Amino acid sequence: MSALQRGRFITLEGGEGAGKTTAMQVVIDWLEQDGRTVVRSREPGGTRAAERIREVLLDPSTGELDPLSELLLMFAARVENLVHVIRPTLAKGQDVVCDRFTDASAAYQGGGRELGPEPIRRLAGLVHPDLAPDLTLLLDVPVAVGLARIRNRTTGPDRIEQAREGFLERVRKAYLAMAEAEPERFCVIDASQPLDKVRADIQRALDRRLR
């Protein structure tokens, strides 16, 4: 009997208000039409414990956190998601689509909070040395456009969204630098376009990268 092939691991990344929620549905629909079984997850989050860690990270009442504590909490949630959701699903030959993963730590804590790439590289080496996304869709949008979109939300900004605009510019710059360094894994989508164009670009990217 041949060994079961592991499922595909696809991640969605981008700054605030980039449109990951819509993109998630496009990716899931595409994979399901291709006959795949798909499990969705998100970070921080994905399991009950990781969702509790998410609350601490995003609730404004947590107040200021040292950037390293913030990073370690992101990775604590990631371990839970990997152990209980991502790895078992991939091992069954099913696909995982995850709203953010380690690239978000590199962009937000490494870039935005200015910890630099080294702590993220070391933690990723500890937590998932053998696993990287097969495809990462980076939804790129100018900071001001993303912020204008989320301003329409009824809920106020979460703790991380409360950071100053310079922070989000550094996040965007870090994401684009990662995409440039790893073009075989990343696919950058211009998320400032109207939704139907974004949707079409994602479908084209999936046709090109996954078929």
Ligand code: T5A
């Ligand atoms: N984080 C996370 C870290 O700092 N480190 C880490 O390691 C990890 C894993 C998580 C937060 O944690 C941080 C990053 C985040 O700050 P989140 O919920 O994943 O929070 O992320 P958010 O970016 O905050 O989610 P948002 O809901 O703000 O953004 P989305 O999901 O990208 O945007 P979406 O799809 O909800 O769209 C926002 C609005 O824009 C509209 C939508 O209809 C919606 O109203 N929109 C468009 N409008 C016009 N044209 C388009 N093309 C549009 N696309 C979307």
